[in-house]
Amino acid sequence: MKAFTKLDARMAPLAMANIDTDQIIPKQFLKTVEREGLGKGLFYDFRFDEQGREKPDFVLNRPEYKGAGVLVAGDNFGCGSSREHAPWALLDFGISCVISSSFADIFYNNCFQNGLLPVVLKPEEVQALMEEAKGGNHLVTVDLEAQTVVAPSGAAFSFQIDPQRKAKMLQGLDAIGETLTAAKDIDVYETKRALSEPWLEGA
């Protein structure tokens, strides 16, 4: 997993609430056995019409937002199915930070497993960023170390993040490796359970 420290990037405004993972990456792209290349399916139904032609109005198709690294979106982003393809698709597309006033649980967790930073700001702050981004100002700085988002106008918003998650994001640390440092504890636990709930063994 790639570390996330500080990002200077264009931000694209997606002023919709309840964007679900079906919209982020429609199901026809889930049939891959790889992780790479999912970016082509990102927001597919928003980006392309039935004939597969680009819809010029959609924010990520507009020239001023090309190459955006940050997405600013409405409330409850990432609701719906638990597919991790959603963060993979965002990352593969080049978006490594999503800002919203709230995220769905599973999506939020999945982000941290993959080095995609979900930033929760107050609704009015999200609104302010959205307005700036729509107005053509779209260079933003997301600093994980300092826990701030600096808008193009210079307005700075700070955000809360769990300190452990932050530390792992900063280092790009893989969760399995970390858990396996407690392998002894897992062994002990399994031994105890094998005695107290023997019917579960040899299932």
Place this chain on the structure above:
Amino acid sequence: MSGKTLYDKIWDAHVVAEQDGEAILYIDLHLIHEVTTPQAFAGLRAAGRPVRRPDRTLAVADHNVPTQGQELGVGAVADEEARLQLQTLERNVKDNRIEFFPMGDIRNGIVHVVGPEQGRTQPGMTIVCGDSHTSTHGAFGALAQGIGTSEVEHVLATQTLRQKKSKNLRVTVNGTPGPGVGAKDFALAIVGAIGTAGGTGSVIEYAGEAIAGLSMEGRMTLCNLAIEAGARAGLVAPDQKTFDYMMGRPAAPKGASWEMALAHWKTFQSDPDAVFDREVVLDAADIAPTVTWGTSPEDVIPVTGNVPAPESFATPDKRASAERALDYMGLTAGQPIADAKIDVVFIGSCTNSRIEDLRSAAQVVQHAFLNGRLVAPHVRAMVVPGSGLVKEQAEEEGLDAIFKAGGFDWREPGCSMCLGMNPDRLAPGERCASTSNRNFEGRQGRGGRTHLMSPAMAAAAAIAGHIVDVREFLP
């Protein structure tokens, strides 16, 4: 000190260690399927990590299997990518010695139907699966959660999940439901009452006499939709019905082990003095047969109701979403929902494809048939049993004959039109009465319009040709 909730008890029994304020939670059962695992196995191979407990893992093929011609085998699956995923799963389970019910095996079916059916799902367990409707297994008093593929990889490698504890939310449904009202209506009404984000950060325990009155199938339907209320999981405390359902299942303990297990399972109840972070109380008598009108599971109305106007919503966000939903669904504010003409009926999915679901739908079909009525000529209707064993039992009971006589297609098990990842899907603009769990845009096929409802309601809609109050179709 106050008592513990059911969730607290399961949680406490599974914490292996704490690291950085996160618990390492032991996982008793890991269910896997073809769609969310290939990248996880690829990750393990790349890192040279073995599967820690193949014996605590069970694999099925369900999401993208076709629901016809399964006896032809995986090689005959037309969709190339689906075939690749199915073959990848076959290889991965073989390499790692994981029990697997392949497509066509009578024990195969939708993962959340198979786990309980095999007795692998047990009270007090922690269960995970890379599918958000894993909450289904909460019906047995197991803490069952949907996880992402990185977490699938983590569980395969460590048999644990790293997690922070959620809050406790109790949803109590008192009273007795009226005729034609059941678990699906409860579930939809609850999502409607608390919203799709209402359960965020929480585990819901369902309680009250109306919940106790539900069958195990009904409880599974209810817990299945906990995730649609934003919750991490749903729970129903185990009781005699739970134990009766489990007894004699292939993986259930036997003899002296059964007695020992039973004593253990019975401890998984919330203490009388347990404190919940939030409580919601509903009365079953207030719940009508319920349908969705929009593109979020919280967009519910009684079947007797009218499609709401966007202006009736409190926030600009919601008003905009409602407008978009009406447009997508091709509905007009104020129209009676029962006017909406149906093109397709889908009875299936891990929400409603168990034997009791099929029985309740078949009852409606049979009653109509005896009154000379069949599936409306313009309607394409299909029934997809949740597993090979459900299919077999339904056929023994003659339900397939009723469905076929009524004009339904009788299919082979799989997720089918729940998610349109296999050949069963809606064409753009088609309107579907569906017993599944999600009515998101494009969920059942691009441009498809989904109305969620109970199996009996979907059966009635098939016959009427439009959404209809099932109470007009009861014997």
